[in-house]
Amino acid sequence: MATTHDGERKMIKDRLEEIIELLHSAGRDTEKFDRGNATAGTRVRKRAMEAIKLLKEMRSEVIDTRNERKNNK
Numbered sequence: 001m002a003t004t005h006d007g008e009r010k011m012i013k014d015r016l017e018e019i020i021e022l023l024h025s026a027g028r029d030t031e032k033f034d035r036g037n038a039t040a041g042t043r044v045r046k047r048a049m050e051a052i053k054l055l056k057e058m059r060s061e062v063i064d065t066r067n068e069r070k071n072n073k
Contacts, residue, residue: 015058
């Protein structure tokens, strides 16, 4: 992880953008699912679980970074 504040923020921002793109790509399949395509629903669920995993990792990273900053003061 970068040691500068800006570097850390960019890393978190990049992770969030990755999650947003993942969810955006799931949006196309939600439309298909709403029209009756059951397989698209499977893809939506898979992407949702992946997003949950990535969000938990990002949350943990934010907490770790915050704690490191507190300890370095």
